[in-house]
Amino acid sequence: MLAIALVTVGCSRPSTLQEIRSEGVLHVITRNAPSVYYEGRNGPTGYDYELVRLFADDLGVELKVRVADDNTGVLSVIDQDYAHIGLAGLADRPDFADRYHKVANGLKADSVVVYNRDTNRPDSVKDLEGQTLHLVADSNHEHQLKQLQSQNESLQWKVHSGLDAAGILARVESGEYPLAIVSSNELDLNHVFFPMVKSAFSLDDTADLVWLFPAEQDQTLAKAAESFISELRESGALAQISERFYGHLDRLNYVGARTFTHHVENRLPKYESLFRDYASSYDLDWRLLAAIGYQESHWRPNAVSPTGVRGLMMLTRATANHIGIKNRLDVEQSIQGGAKYLTMVHRKVPERIPEPDRTWFALASYNVGWGHVEDARRLTQGAGKDPDRWMDVKEFLPLLAQKEWYSKTRFGYARGHEPVIYVQNIRRYYDVLAWMTEPKEIAETPDKPWFKDLEGMEKIIRPSDAASQHETRASLPSELGLVPPTL
Template identity: 70%
Template structure:
């Protein structure tokens, strides 16, 4: 063989390669390459529906699933943040990433360019408009008017399909804009009409109260992860099996509830009121929230959200049932935790933080966050005994007593005799803690995004970076989704006082 290689190197190498192929040493699959390198490369964009970085680190519906996938594969997850969907698709075209998370649905124009796997979230294209305009009832009414959309979104192909039935339908595509950037321009009146995905509208609506929803265009479609067409099917097949398993074991439903289960808690009036109080009331107490949250090892934004739910940050608040102060402590609770003057803002905030920490520590440690915090909030509101009654009812029905999404269905049953008669602590207005928790989650979300750390400019546009220091590119949104301050009109009290 050595002689053959010496005298006919090309033929010998070809023969050797053929032998290796027959022996099973062919090119490794995409999935095997990922395992060999020990890294799953993902390209995405900043969006609370997909990926966002807060003070606690990365989060987002797609990110949480990508992290679970990487853990299951036994590899490291590396995320690169693109400026927009156009860049994401370009990176995939070059096969520079294994998965693209863009908040997109499969589209006719993209067939053949990418493989796709549904991620368990469905969305529609929603026509939105500035609140001071007359509400359009159909696309026909918008003939001759411009609809604004982000580039490489879910909306252009639907508008192209609708154009055949609606003469005069026209739209403008904006490169570099994301959903928040489009909504910010509708809020200001620059864009009278626009189109965004329903899930992104749900997540952003509270920040843009002058934006109204008109109607949906096209059918509801599943959002998907995208894979380069040049890949073999090994990774996409593994991802499909991963999602099927997570759908069966309830993980998809739980993560969906975490990010989308509380978004209906602020309507137009509530959003304007909350944002006004963020500017005009919160500055008086923010330092106290920060100081006592740190003292009791909790997030100051959560403590502030509890305070807003309790009293709208009013230190002299008094309820008909006798609870008082900014954190609305009962007389017995205040006495138990050593608070003398419930109407003193500092004592009240100190007492609220201390009491929440006591309640939180009662929740079993086996319950992971964020569910443990949500259970603690429910206990803060209705009492630990009633919460335990609801958890027992949940378990008795074959559901998971350690998951908030299950227990919140059983808490309202504590107001019905056929159910509370079977419990240890009896009757409770069980619907109230559910609303209480959902409201605080929404306030906390808003405060978290208003106080999110500023993004850093990317050092190298083509470099993959570990998740702990993920690269960020700031799109030309006027208000990137990780930094909403520029998009929030000052006259509505929507600029956070400090960051």
């Protein structure tokens, strides 16, 4: 009997956690979304991705991530036990009870009814009766609507399997969908890009968002993840990760002219000679270089972004290594690095594109990477518009945040609204700096390769005809711009 018992124990299957450590790989299935996972300027990022990457490091194993089309795909993979963890940005719900083990990821969200501000605001579920609500597939919202339908029989909704939250919000923005439901955290991340969208009320109380583990697994991995996240919470590291992705959202507001002019008077003089010297070394307009520095860090030499880029010009570690910068927090090295990198990305833009559009493309590439800019140019061309004209391409860059569009591109998801805002802000900062400098410097601008066509640039920044005035109002804020998204 003792021998039989020993054989039985010896043949028992190792735990899920033991298997992962033995194989040396943690398999994760996720989806593209700014709240979960996406390809950023410096590689993969996203709240859940950063968390699971740290978890894999803690386990001492390699992280392998696969990307599904949507929540439905994530749930299908977990249902079949084809991955260890599913990251879908969902809260627990009744149909998950026997399907998965769940671990809270440190974020909370609720289901928010949103509407177009040109329509009447609904104040309660009663006001939704007889109207169609739009939502993504396999969200947290549909089971709540089914529960409410028992008391509100005329509640109706439509599920869009081909759209994500950004796609839903874009249609509310345009008025195509008067009403929709999205998760509050996804609304927070996207709201600034859709000013016509307003929040009405929540359908439920806030709930924990969870990681999903196949029910076929034992709970050793789930318990390890729960313990790991708890340790991060206690140490304050979890709050820091949350700050990276959500802490800056309330800063994405227009800043006043007084703030900018105050910084011009009190901060810029400390660095102006460096901007002038290195702009001259790379044959740039120093005011353009200074405008980039302001957009990136508000001329703060010790700035550190949520994604780990540093210094006055906010260079990534990879970029700094590539261009030979040793210390990103050294002001002179940072400005020199910014000038060198700007020159490099400018050279990637086809020479056939005239100024100033070539510069606008270079600035967008400085922000989001040339690969994503090329994706937007291909989408622009596919729609029958001019991929060499910034005015056309900037309409398509935001589409890179919507699955129905980025799924057709080479480099996938990008926060495509940000390079548009980035370029708009720098144009505006440059405009003010040009206005505040001596006429002699303005006269010298045509000698700089960035603005060979000064007349063309003047038409964009200070238009005199009605058509170009319309373009300027569409692309430039009425005040001085937005606080940089990376701050």
